Amino acid sequence: xxxxxxxxxxxxxxxxxxxxxxxxxxxxxxxxxxxxxxxxxxxxxxxxxxxxxxxxxxxxxxxxxxxxxxxxxxxxxxxxxxxxxxxxxxxxxxxxxxxxxxxxxxxxxxxxxxxxxxxxxxxxxxxxxxxxxxxxxxxxxxxxxxxxxxxxxxxxxxxxxxxxxxxxxxxxxxxxxxxxxxxxxxxxxxxxxxxxxxxxxxxxxxxxxxxxxxxxxxxxxxxxxxxxxxxxxxxxxxxxxxxxxxxxxxxxxxxxxxxxxxxxxxxxxxxxxxxxxxxxxxxxxxxxxxxxxxxxxxxxxxxxxxxxxxxxxxxxxxxxxxxxxxxxxxxxxxxxxxxxxxxxxxxxxxxxxxxxxxxxxxxxxxxxxxxxxxxxxxxxxxxxxxxxxxxxxxxxxxxxxxxxxxxxxxxxxxxxxxxxxxxxxxxxxxxxxxxxxxxxxxxxxxxxxxxxxxxxxxxxxxxxxxxxxxxxxxxxxxxxxxxxxxxxxxxx
Numbered sequence: 001x002x003x004x005x006x007x008x009x010x011x012x013x014x015x016x017x018x019x020x021x022x023x024x025x026x027x028x029x030x031x032x033x034x035x036x037x038x039x040x041x042x043x044x045x046x047x048x049x050x051x052x053x054x055x056x057x058x059x060x061x062x063x064x065x066x067x068x069x070x071x072x073x074x075x076x077x078x079x080x081x082x083x084x085x086x087x088x089x090x091x092x093x094x095x096x097x098x099x100x101x102x103x104x105x106x107x108x109x110x111x112x113x114x115x116x117x118x119x120x121x122x123x124x125x126x127x128x129x130x131x132x133x134x135x136x137x138x139x140x141x142x143x144x145x146x147x148x149x150x151x152x153x154x155x156x157x158x159x160x161x162x163x164x165x166x167x168x169x170x171x172x173x174x175x176x177x178x179x180x181x182x183x184x185x186x187x188x189x190x191x192x193x194x195x196x197x198x199x200x201x202x203x204x205x206x207x208x209x210x211x212x213x214x215x216x217x218x219x220x221x222x223x224x225x226x227x228x229x230x231x232x233x234x235x236x237x238x239x240x241x242x243x244x245x246x247x248x249x250x251x252x253x254x255x256x257x258x259x260x261x262x263x264x265x266x267x268x269x270x271x272x273x274x275x276x277x278x279x280x281x282x283x284x285x286x287x288x289x290x291x292x293x294x295x296x297x298x299x300x301x302x303x304x305x306x307x308x309x310x311x312x313x314x315x316x317x318x319x320x321x322x323x324x325x326x327x328x329x330x331x332x333x334x335x336x337x338x339x340x341x342x343x344x345x346x347x348x349x350x351x352x353x354x355x356x357x358x359x360x361x362x363x364x365x366x367x368x369x370x371x372x373x374x375x376x377x378x379x380x381x382x383x384x385x386x387x388x389x390x391x392x393x394x395x396x397x398x399x400x401x402x403x404x405x406x407x408x409x410x411x412x413x414x415x416x417x418x419x420x421x422x423x424x425x426x427x428x429x430x431x432x433x434x435x436x437x438x439x440x441x442x443x444x445x446x447x448x449x450x451x452x453x454x455x456x457x458x459x460x461x462x463x464x465x466x467x468x469x470x471x472x473x474x475x476x477x478x479x480x481x482x483x484x485x486x487x488x489x490x491x492x
Contacts, residue, residue: 030116030130031109034139038129040065043073047085047099048092050076063129063137064100070136072129074100106131109138114196114235116141121158121204161204164212167276170205174277177201178239182450191443192414199235203228203328205277206270210329213269220259223250225330226270229286233324234396235412236442239449240456242280243271244321246293248300248334256296263294286321300338308345311352316359319352323400326411339409346404353405357490360397361483365476366390373461373473381458387448388457391441391472394479395434398486405489413438424485437478440471 040063041050050062061077076096084090084099105119105128116128120143127142157180161173177198184194210226230244231237247267251259267288275281288294295303304322307315323342327335346352366374366385375383376390385391399416402408408419414435421431448459461469486492 028113029110030107030113030141031138033113033116033141033145034109034130036139038063038137038140040067040070040072040137041076041096042067043095043097045096046093047076047081047090047096050096051081051092061127063140064096065137072104072106072131072137073097074102075104075129076100104129107141108133113141113145114200117143117200118203121162121200122207124162157201158204161201161208164208167273170209170212170273170277173205177205178278181239181446185443185447185450191439191446194446195236195442198237199232202232202237202279206274207329209270209273209277213266213273216269217262217266219266220251220262222255222259223331223334224248224263225332225334226288226328227325227335228328229325230321231324233326233411235326236392236396238442238445238457240453243274243282244286245271245288245328246286246295246322246325247288248295248297248338250331250334251296253296253298256299260291260294264289264291267294297334297338301341304338304342305345308349308352311349311355316355319356320359320397320400323404324411343404343407343409347407353401354490354492356397356401356404357486358492360394360401360486361492363390363393363397364483365394365479367473367476367480378458381455381460383462384455384458384460386458387441387445391457391475391479392438392445394483395438395441398482401486424489430481434478434482437475440475441479444468444472 039053039057039059041053043064043066045064054060054062061075063072064074064076065072074097076099080099080101085092090099105123105125107116107119107128107130109130109132111130119128120126127140130138130141132138157173157176160169160176164170164173180201181194181198184197189197206226206228225248227233227246227248228244229246231241232244247263249259249263271281271287271289281287286293307319311319323346325335325339366376368374373385376386378384378386396413399413399420402420402424403410403416406420406423408416410416410419417426417431417435420426421428426434444459445457449456459472461472464472
C-alpha cells in the first residue's frame, strides 16, 4: 500500500495528512490524531460490495464492524483482496467474513501516538484501529499519520531489529540507531521528536532482546511486565544512558519465590544482552535481575508504601527513579494498575511531597547573581557545567513532584508539566518557555555526547557559540522559575 493510500485510509487527503503530521505531538492521545470516522461495512457484506465502497470512497481498506455496537470484527485491505480472493480465484460474491483479516491491532483512544508507532513496528502493520472504553470503533491511525518512516530510516532499522536472530545483529541495529540519531540532529530535528525516535527504537530493541531471552528459558505462565525506569521510563534517553528496569509479576505469596527465581535468570540474560548492545549495566544495580526489583504487584505496592509513609533520604532517591515507571513488554495492565495506585496514594502524602520538593531544590541551575555561569568543582573537567545534574535534573525533579501532587499519569517531563499546568495556573506562554528550556538543555546534551563522548554531559561554555550561550542561560533561568514555583507551592 502506498503512503497516499494510507493517508486515505485515515480519511484524509495527502495534503491534509501532511498538515496533521507537521502538527503532531508524539505524546498526543490517539483521539486527537483521528481526523474522520472510518468507513465500515457489516459482516454479511459481499467482497464485491466492499470493493465498490472502497472504490467510491477512494480508500485502501474498510473496517468490518457490527453496525449496532460499532465493535470492529476485522479489516479488509487491498492486500487481502490480492492474497485471498484474486490469486486463489475466489468468488466476489462470498461474504467478506471469509477473507477479512481478523487479527486486529487495537489501541484505546487515550493511548499515545508513541504507543501506536511502537505497536505498528512490533506487529509489522501499517495502521492500528482506535477504540473507545467500550470497545467501539473510534477511528484508524496509519503510519503516515505519525511520521514518515521511509524518509528518516526508522522502518529499515525497526525491520532489522524484528529480524535479528543473534546478539551480533542486535548490536548492529543498536549502532544504526546511534547513526540515525546523529543524522537527525544534523538535520535540525527538535529534541522532543529526536528523543521520541531514540526511545521508540530502543524500546523495539529491548523487546527483541526480551523475546530472544524468553525463547531460551521455560518461563512461568504468570502475568508479567517488564518496566522501564528513570530516563528510559520518561522517554528521555540520551546516548550514554545505562539500564534502569524492573519486573512486575502477578503470583500468590506461596508461589512468588519460585516464580521470581526463574524470572531473575531471565532478567539477567536480558540485562547482559542489553549491555552487549551498548546499554551499560546500572552501577547502582537498579535492574530487573536484582531480587529487590523483581516483585509481585503486591510487593511493589508495599515497597512504594514504605517510601511514601517513611520518606527517608534513600526512599526519596529511589522514588526519583521508580516513580517514572513505564511498561515496555508483557502485561501492561500490571504497570498501569501500579501507576494508578501510586497516583491515588501519593497526592495525599503531604510530607512526602514536601520532602520531594526540597530534594528537587538541591541542584540549582548554575547561574550567578548577574546571570554568569557558575562552575562546579570538577577536577577532571574544570570550568565545565554538568548539563545532566544542573541542567536537566531541575526540570525533571520539579515535574515529577507536580505530577504526583496533581495525579498526572504521564512520565515524560514535558507532558507532566503540560498535565499539571491548569492546576498550577501556568500561563501557556510561561509553560511553553519552561518546556522549551528543558528541550534546549536536552538537545545540547545529545549534541555534546556525539561530539565529545568522553566529556558526555559536561559542556564548556567558552566553546559554545554566542547564541548557544544565550540559549543555555535562558534555559537555566526557566529552570530557576520552575524551582521558584516549587518554593511557592510548598512554602519552602
